[in-house]
Amino acid sequence: MKVLVVDDQKANQIMLTGLLESFGHEVVCANNGREALDAFEQVQPQLVLLDVMMPEMDGFETAPRLKAMSGNIHLPIIFLTALDSQETLLECLKVGGDDFLSIPFEPVILQAKVNAHARVRELSYSLVQKNRTLAWHSARMEREQNVVQHMLENALAENQLQQPFVKSYLRPTSSFNGDVCLGRVGPFGNYYLFLGDFTGHGLAPATGALPVAQAFFSMAERGLSVGDMVTEFNSRLYKVLPDDMFCAALVVEMSANGDRISCWSGGVPDALLLDTQGQLEHRIKPQHMALGILPRAQFNSQLEHYFVTPGQRLVMFSDGVVEACNHQGEMIGEERFADWVTEMLDSECSEAQFSAIVERIDSFTGDTPLNDDLSLLCLKCQATGLEPQAKPQNEYNLPFELRVVLTEHDIRNRDPMQRMVDSLAKLDALQPHKTSLYLLFAESFNNLLEHSVLDMQSELKQQESFERYYEERQSRIEQLQGLEIYFDIDYHPTSQQLSFTLSSNTEHRFDGKHAGNSANESEDTFGRGINLITQVADEVEWRDGGSLLYVRYSLSRPLA
Amino acid sequence: MSVTREFSADQKQLIISIKGKFDFSLVQEFRQAYSHIGDSEPLVIIDLRETEYLDSSALGMLLNMRKSLGSTVKGIHLINARPEVKRILDISRFEKMFTIA
Secondary structure, rough: OOOEOOOHHHHHHHHHHHHHHOOOOEEEEOOOOOHHHHHHHHHOOOOEEEEEEEEOHHHHHHHHHEEEEEOOOOOOOEEEOOOOOOHHHHHHHOOOOOOOEEOOOHHHHHHHHHHHHHHHHHHHHHHHHHHHHHHHHHHHHHHHHHHHHHHHHHHHOOOOOOOOOOOEEOOOOOOOOOOOEEEEEEOOEEEEEEEEEEEEOOOOHHHHHHHHHHHHHHHHHHOHHHHHHHEEEHHHHHHHOOOOEEEEEEEEEOOOOOEEEEEEEOOOOOOOEEEEOEEEEEEOOOOOOOEEOOOHHHHOOOOOOEEEOOOOOEEOHHHHHHOOEEOOOOOHHHHHHHHHHHHHHHOOHHHHHHHHHHHOOOOOOOOOOOOOEOOOEEEOOEEEEEEOOOOOOOOOOOOOEEEEEEEHHHHHHHHHOOOOHHOOOOOOOOOOHHHHHHHHHHHHHHHHHHHHHHHOOOOHHOOOHHHHHHHHHHHEEEEEEEEEEEEEEEEEOOEEEEEEEEEOOOOOOOOOHOOOOOOOOOOOOOOOOHHHHHHHHHHEEEEHHHOEEEEEEEEEEEEE | OOEEEEEEEOEEEEEEEOOEOOOHHHHHHHHOOOOOOOOOOEEEEEEOEEEEEEEEEHHHHHHHHHHHHHHHOEEEEEEEHHHHHHHHHOOOHHOOOEEEO
């Protein structure tokens, strides 16, 4: 240990140096306070023995300056004093002295005091080091939390919770919310809502929200059923969550015209379905265990479906709402909350009414700290008014002509039309038309195959013989030999037209009568094919005396 | 499975979903989906949200179902048809025989 001895008396300096060095310390001497201050930076002493009476600068003035120079790290100062007066000692303490040593002294006293203060100094030093480490970790933690926060915000950027028919209120207990509320428009103008409550709150549950949010958005975009959604959420969470964590959830789909609600509820409080007068019509009770608990094989995705009328509302909330306590420790409770809801919401379900409920919760809980995240959602049943969303298209496509020659091998046990359309639909410009293109291809192809090649009678497709017709069709296909069917497809991106001709190497011809051509409104189960082609396509023509069918379809037509 | 059948929790609705291609290749699966519905007179819901392809044989199968179920069900709804599918149902005037929602 490095000791600075500050004394104007050479004799004392020599005596102290001798003793301290014999105890194993390193000693530097200064003749007065001024010299001590000058030496401090260079010597970096760990302990100071300081005389009181000195020329230039005395000990009382020097002590606080040395302390200040040492900063955060404790610098023990032991005053050397021949004076034993009470005032002097008090003054020593006042200016920051830690101990005294009256000269003369027993060497063992000096040894004891130096050792004791060395330990204090060591402790202080390690504390400062630890604080530094702690500060570093804390800064790093904060930086990482910011990164996760940023990731979550990005992942939730696709959230479409802001809708005229949705009111939402979320109050997390920490900066990361263990509750997750997601909304998303589906491809039919339908709308999906997800209310999830992960066990606990903070970083861990917020991280669990990531895979669920991603699955929710992509499945909603594809218009999948709530049953398929929850099955996927459950599988993902079952895989990633530790055993003691799960996610209570309510997933709801409202149809585009707002007349139908489908939901899956697992582990959340009863959702309240109100009638148009604002009275409680039905409690949607949780039918299932929360997500992330059961393996796929045991998971139950059965839904509940309700027909609703405009003006009905569905009120959903996490248990943080009904378990919120007032200062006496009394919870709001499901009954009381249901009363509030029916009392305060009418069919209008306005912002003001919704805010009134939130205020009621706030005034009940007062300043009692929340112990769980709190989420409240209100879905008003009405036509969503959301247009099916068209995907952005790559406008630039190359024109092409394509000849597909099908033989009996391609027809047996396969559906060549699906394969053709699947391939064509890989082009952005054709993808939105795949259903119509399939219909045109399949009907034309089946017409040619069944009536010109196989010589089938479509009247066979009566109620009882519908299946027999297809059995017969299949058995005739098995007997085919040397058949070639030609598809010549022509795509013009500039005029947005796709046309095709269909013909075969057989002698038979397309025959409108033979193929059946019943009126639109017929309830017959057969004979719609040609009719569908002529209405879905923009131009249909039998050419070459009926041996070739020409079909033109305009890709610029609106789909709906 | 291209055809799935599920009763709602209250047994009042039978939901049949058809995924991918709806044509005569599903004729047996589809018929099985609406068989043995019991005497609870459920509402039959055909969910077409994942039906990408259909042709006239599918329309025939729907009409067959309607004839076969008759008054043993409360009604038949065709729901969640994509715009293209909806157009084909409209062309066939199916709204006269089914509830299209």
